[in-house]
Amino acid sequence: MIQLKQIEKSYRTDTIETLALNRINLSVFQGEFLSIMGPSGCGKSTLLNIMGLLDAPTKGEVLIDGRLTTHLSDKQLAHFRNQTIGFIFQSFHLINDLRVLDNVELPLLYRKVSASERVQLAKEALTKVGLSNRMKHFPSQLSGGQKQRVAIARAIVGRPQIILADEPTGNLDSAMGNEIMDLLLHLNATEGTTIVMVTHDETMAKKTHRLVRLFDGAQVNDHTLKQVYA
Amino acid sequence: MISHLFKLIWNKKKQNFLLITEMFVSFLVMFAVFTMIVRAYNNYRHPLGFEYDDVWVASYMTPENIQSDDSAALFQDVLRKQLQSFPQVVEAGFSGHNFPFAMTMSNSMVSSDQNEGVMTNFYNADDNYLKVLNAKMLSGRWFSKADDVSKSPVVVINRKLQEELFEGKNAIGKYIEYGGDRLKVIGVMENMKDKGTYTPVENGLFKRIDAGAAKWTSNILIKVKPGADAVFEGKLFKALSNTIGTSVEIEHMDKKLTRQNKLSLIPMIIMLVVGGFLIINVALGLFGVLWYNINKRRSEIGLRRAVGASGNSVSKQLVGESLVLSTLALLIGLFFAIQFPLLKVFDLPASVYLVAIALSVAFIYILVFLCALYPGRQAAAIYPAVALHEE
Numbered sequence: 001m002i003q004l005k006q007i008e009k010s011y012r013t014d015t016i017e018t019l020a021l022n023r024i025n026l027s028v029f030q031g032e033f034l035s036i037m038g039p040s041g042c043g044k045s046t047l048l049n050i051m052g053l054l055d056a057p058t059k060g061e062v063l064i065d066g067r068l069t070t071h072l073s074d075k076q077l078a079h080f081r082n083q084t085i086g087f088i089f090q091s092f093h094l095i096n097d098l099r100v101l102d103n104v105e106l107p108l109l110y111r112k113v114s115a116s117e118r119v120q121l122a123k124e125a126l127t128k129v130g131l132s133n134r135m136k137h138f139p140s141q142l143s144g145g146q147k148q149r150v151a152i153a154r155a156i157v158g159r160p161q162i163i164l165a166d167e168p169t170g171n172l173d174s175a176m177g178n179e180i181m182d183l184l185l186h187l188n189a190t191e192g193t194t195i196v197m198v199t200h201d202e203t204m205a206k207k208t209h210r211l212v213r214l215f216d217g218a219q220v221n222d223h224t225l226k227q228v229y230a
Numbered sequence: 231m232i233s234h235l236f237k238l239i240w241n242k243k244k245q246n247f248l249l250i251t252e253m254f255v256s257f258l259v260m261f262a263v264f265t266m267i268v269r270a271y272n273n274y275r276h277p278l279g280f281e282y283d284d285v286w287v288a289s290y291m292t293p294e295n296i297q298s299d300d301s302a303a304l305f306q307d308v309l310r311k312q313l314q315s316f317p318q319v320v321e322a323g324f325s326g327h328n329f330p331f332a333m334t335m336s337n338s339m340v341s342s343d344q345n346e347g348v349m350t351n352f353y354n355a356d357d358n359y360l361k362v363l364n365a366k367m368l369s370g371r372w373f374s375k376a377d378d379v380s381k382s383p384v385v386v387i388n389r390k391l392q393e394e395l396f397e398g399k400n401a402i403g404k405y406i407e408y409g410g411d412r413l414k415v416i417g418v419m420e421n422m423k424d425k426g427t428y429t430p431v432e433n434g435l436f437k438r439i440d441a442g443a444a445k446w447t448s449n450i451l452i453k454v455k456p457g458a459d460a461v462f463e464g465k466l467f468k469a470l471s472n473t474i475g476t477s478v479e480i481e482h483m484d485k486k487l488t489r490q491n492k493l494s495l496i497p498m499i500i501m502l503v504v505g506g507f508l509i510i511n512v513a514l515g516l517f518g519v520l521w522y523n524i525n526k527r528r529s530e531i532g533l534r535r536a537v538g539a540s541g542n543s544v545s546k547q548l549v550g551e552s553l554v555l556s557t558l559a560l561l562i563g564l565f566f567a568i569q570f571p572l573l574k575v576f577d578l579p580a581s582v583y584l585v586a587i588a589l590s591v592a593f594i595y596i597l598v599f600l601c602a603l604y605p606g607r608q609a610a611a612i613y614p615a616v617a618l619h620e621e
Contacts, residue, residue, distance in 0.1 A: 045619070046615075049615040049618075052536070054535070054536055054613075054614040054615040054618065055613070055614075055615035074540050074541050074542070075540040075542065077540075078535065078538050078539060078540035078541075078543070079538065079540075081535075081536060081537070081538055082537060082538025083538075087536045087537065089618065093529060093532070093533045093536075093618065095238075095530050095533070097238055097241040097242045098237065098238065098241065099237075099241075102234070102237055105234075106533075106534070106537050107537040107538055109231060109234055110537065110538035110539055110543065111538070115233065138241075154537070158538075
C-alpha cells in the first residue's frame, strides 16, 4: 500500500544540517495496522508526514498504491491526500469556529459531493464513532476523547484506504486512549483500512499488527508484534 | 463551498464585525467621493453653450454726471459705437454684473401658471449679448429695438427653466410671475454654463437692459478678432478710459474661466486627498487584519491542506471569505446609499447616485480583492507539515 524507498530528510540552517530521517525503507501492506515508536525527535512524525504527502523527502521515493508520488504537483498531491489518506493528529486540529458536523464534512468540501450527500456521509461517520448526539456542538463543548472521535470521523468520512494517526491517544487519559484505540482497531478489522500510527505508548503499540522502531532518524527494528510480544 | 464560507463567517461574527464596519465606512466615503466626481464629470460633459474665446470684459463705474435713464442709455450707445469703430472688435454688448464666469450671482424664485416657484438666476443683457457670446436660440427670438415699445416686460429663458416651469412645453408667449410683475417669454435659448466647466446647468432668465436699467449696467462684453493682442488691449483701455472718465478694468473671459474652474476643483481635490488617505488607511487596515487572520489560522490552513485543499484553493478560500465579508458590508452600505436617489437628497439626478453606487461597489470589491490576494498567496505557500507542527 505504502512503499518508502531510501527516504532521507534533512533540515538545513545557515550553519548546520540536521538529518531527520536516514535511508528508510519501509513497506506498509494493505489492511495492515502498523505502529511506529521511538524516542522524541527520532523522526516519527516526519516519517508519517512523508507517508501522508504532507512533506517531501530530501531523497528517496514514496509510492502509494503503486504510484510514485515524487513528481506530483501541489494540486495532484492535494487530490491524492483527499482521495486516499485520512489524518488523525495528537492535538485533534479541529476548526473551533465550525460545528462538529461541519468539521467532519471538511474533506468532502474538496470533492465533487453534493451538500446533502456531505451531510449524510458526515452523519454516518459520526454515528460510527458514537457521536451522533454531538453533531451541532462546537469543539470547545467537547471532551478530549470526543474531540479525537470527531477527528477520526473526519478522517474516515471520505472512506480513505489509509489512515495516518500521529499520537492519537497522546493527549488523552488511559480510558479515553483505550476507547480511541479500540475504535481504530475496529475500523481496521471491519473496513480493512490500512492504519499507520505513531505512538509513545507500548500498550497501544502492542495492539497493532506490526511495530517499527526508529532511533536518530534510522529504522532500527521492524517486527510483527506476535514475534515481539509472544 | 460558498455555504461553508457563510457558516465560517457567521460563526465568527464577533471577530468579523469590525472588519465589516471598516468596509462599510469605506464604502460610504467612496460613495461621497464618487458622487462628487460623477456630478463634476456630468457637468463637464455638458457643453458650455456659448463661446468665450476672444471675449473680453470691460468693467467700469458709471460716471457721476450721468443721472437720468435717458442719458445712461445714450452713454451706452456712445460706448457701443466707439467699440464697434475698432476694426479688431467683432461685437460689443452690455451685461449686468453676473456675466459669464463673474464671481457674482443674482437669483430669485419665479413661477408660472403651471408651476409654483423655482429658483432662477437672473441676467441683464442687451440686444447684442447673444451675438457676442454666440449663444444659441432654441425658439422665439432674442431682444431687439422692437421691445422698447412692448406693453409688458419681455424675457428670454433657458431650456432648463422652460423644462421646470412649463414642463418642457413651448414657453413662447407665456408669462412668468416675478415679484408681482408678469414677464412675457419671447425666446428660449440653449442652456449656458456661466459658472464654469464643472458647475451644473441652472435655471436662467434674461431681462433686457432698457433705459431704466442702463444706469446700473456697467459691464461690456467685447468679442474681438483672433489675434487681438496686448497692444490693442492698451489702445482699447485708453479709449474707454478717455470716454468714461472713471476707472476701467479689462479682463479676458478665458482667464476668468480658468480661475472659476480652479475654485470648483479645489473642494473636489481636497475631498479626493482626504478620501485617498482614508482609502490608504482602509487598505492598510484590511491588509493587516487579513494578514493577522491568516497567521492566526495557520493550523486551520495546514489541516485544510492535509484533507485535500491545494495551495490555490486555500488562497481562493481566503480571498473568497474577504469578498463575502465585503458583500455583507456593501449590502448594509447599499441600504443607506439607495436612500439618496429615493429621497432626492441634494437635488441631484438619480443617475449620479446610481453610477456612484456602482463605482463604489466595484472599488470596494477591487480593494478587498487586492488586499486579500497577497495574504492569500502567502497562505497558499504554507507547507502543511509545518503549519500542522506549529500547533
